[in-house]
Amino acid sequence: MGNKGQRDGFGSKLGIIAAAAGSAIGLGNIWRFPYLTGENGGAAFLFVYLICIIAVGLPVMLAEFVVGRRSQRNAIGAFKKLVPGTPWVLAGWLGVAAAFIILSFYGVIAGWTLDYILKSLTNGFAGKSPVELEQMFTTLISNPVKPVVFQLIFMALTAGIVLTGVSDGIEKFAKVLMPMLLVIIIILDIRAVTLNGASQGLSFLFSPDFSKIKPDMVLAALGQAFFSMSLGMGIMITYGSYIGKKENLGTTALSVSIADTLIALLAGIAIFPAVFAFGIDPNSGPGLVFITLPNVFNQMAGGQIFGILFFMLLAVAALTSTMSLMEVVVAYVTEEFNMSRKKTTILIASLISLLGVFASLSNGTISHIDFFGYNLFDFLDFVTSSFFLTIGAFIISIFVGWFMDKNAIRDEITNGGTLKVAYMGAFNVLIKIVAPIGIALVFLKGIGFM
Numbered sequence: 549m550g551n552k553g554q555r556d557g558f559g560s561k562l563g564i565i566a567a568a569a570g571s572a573i574g575l576g577n578i579w580r581f582p583y584l585t586g587e588n589g590g591a592a593f594l595f596v597y598l599i600c601i602i603a604v605g606l607p608v609m610l611a612e613f614v615v616g617r618r619s620q621r622n623a624i625g626a627f628k629k630l631v632p633g634t635p636w637v638l639a640g641w642l643g644v645a646a647a648f649i650i651l652s653f654y655g656v657i658a659g660w661t662l663d664y665i666l667k668s669l670t671n672g673f674a675g676k677s678p679v680e681l682e683q684m685f686t687t688l689i690s691n692p693v694k695p696v697v698f699q700l701i702f703m704a705l706t707a708g709i710v711l712t713g714v715s716d717g718i719e720k721f722a723k724v725l726m727p728m729l730l731v732i733i734i735i736l737d738i739r740a741v742t743l744n745g746a747s748q749g750l751s752f753l754f755s756p757d758f759s760k761i762k763p764d765m766v767l768a769a770l771g772q773a774f775f776s777m778s779l780g781m782g783i784m785i786t787y788g789s790y791i792g793k794k795e796n797l798g799t800t801a802l803s804v805s806i807a808d809t810l811i812a813l814l815a816g817i818a819i820f821p822a823v824f825a826f827g828i829d830p831n832s833g834p835g836l837v838f839i840t841l842p843n844v845f846n847q848m849a850g851g852q853i854f855g856i857l858f859f860m861l862l863a864v865a866a867l868t869s870t871m872s873l874m875e876v877v878v879a880y881v882t883e884e885f886n887m888s889r890k891k892t893t894i895l896i897a898s899l900i901s902l903l904g905v906f907a908s909l910s911n912g913t914i915s916h917i918d919f920f921g922y923n924l925f926d927f928l929d930f931v932t933s934s935f936f937l938t939i940g941a942f943i944i945s946i947f948v949g950w951f952m953d954k955n956a957i958r959d960e961i962t963n964g965g966t967l968k969v970a971y972m973g974a975f976n977v978l979i980k981i982v983a984p985i986g987i988a989l990v991f992l993k994g995i996g997f998m
């Protein structure tokens with residue numbers, strides 16, 4: 549593959565799904581989804597989340613695939629090719645900028661997971677009280693050197709994979725890493741559901757109390773659906789452009805969405821039974837996996853092994869996501885500026901890492917520098933998830949729903965009329981009306997307008 553003049557792309561159906569699901573499945577599933585579910589009352593949140601995936605996430609993912617495969621270009625190039633000289637390209641710009649910025653702080657969190665693998669390998673949680681475990685986490689993230697070094701290692705790893713290309717790098721690694729992730733999470737699930745007192749955790753996750761559904765929670769669920777499915781930042785446009793013409797885009801989007809949701813559920817099943825069995829508050833926010841879980845591992849028979857496995861799971865999940873974030877920027881620069889993949893990857897990885905260094909330091913040494921009331925780390929997270937992703941996804945749904953050539957859309961979804969699809973009508977309603985309205989609500993909420 550990778551012949552000169554021929555565009556690199558995914559080599560097999562399994563490779564496509566592994567890579568796209570690898571992007572979707574990440575810290576969002578294993579770190580963010582469980583703590584949001586915990587904060588928002590459990591099963592009722594899950595119920596709303598599932599509706600958001602089906603009604604908004606799935607159609608937007610398909611729309612991104614359509615734009616990508618139709619144009620055979622990166623996130624920005626796609627709009628330049630399909631609708632030259634129009635402002636639609638803004639969605640591409642936002643996407644590439646979002647990928648750049650998200651990777652800078654996501655790489656920092658990914659770095660923490662490496663430190664936690666080492667901590668669990670050396671039995672570093674043993675004998676620590678809950679307060680000490682909390683201090684352990686805050687000491688790590690505010691340290692001026694350690695998290696920076698781990699972040700750089702993680703970024704180097706990511707760059708090493710991305711610079712070898714789409715089929716030889718990203719696809720190949722995703723095909724190994726994703727099954728590994730599945731095996732680890734299933735082992736953790738078996739351990740969790742066989743704990744004494746596991747049933748309370750399972751019913752927290754699966755028996756909904758519908759009176760807990762509140763507008764706030766609905767918006768949190770929709771925002772999580774975007775983040776988790778890697779939507780609104782050009783990832784699925786870029787990956788869509790690597791999908792072969794014979795593949796069925798609808799079933800691909802469906803498989804990726806199911807895989808993403810399944811892993812979030814399996815993460816919930818691994819975490820909540822343990823949290824309840826050991827009498828820990830499920831509502832402990834972002835610290836859930838880094839502070840709460842080490843407490844759980846401490847109290848559990850075989851806890852050290854499960855701790856090692858868990859943090860490896862986090863690192864693997866994060867790696868297939870950082871690959872996709874880097875690829876969005878690299879694909880743009882190599883294609884639009886005709887640069888070699890290797891040079892581009894090194895350049896882009898260095899620039900993103902540099903921003904990441906400041907993001908990491910802003911949890912400690914330079915935490916006093918204020919960005920609208922946030923430190924840099926939280927500010928980058930806030931602007932990208934509240935503004936970039938939502939505006940990007942909104943523009944894409946309006947573009948595909950109302951402005952993109954109808955025949956081109958039909959052609960992509962039916963592979964030139966060779967596939968019979970029964971969902972065309974439903975897709976139209978979702979992408980034209982339901983998705984943009986849902987996204988607009990998330991946006992207004994994000995900027996504190998509602």
Ligand code: PHE
Pocket residue numbers: 571572573574575576577650775776777778779781783869870872873
């Ligand atoms: N979808 C990934 C996750 O769930 C995160 C991600 C967000 C990846 C944005 C890429 C872009 O963790």
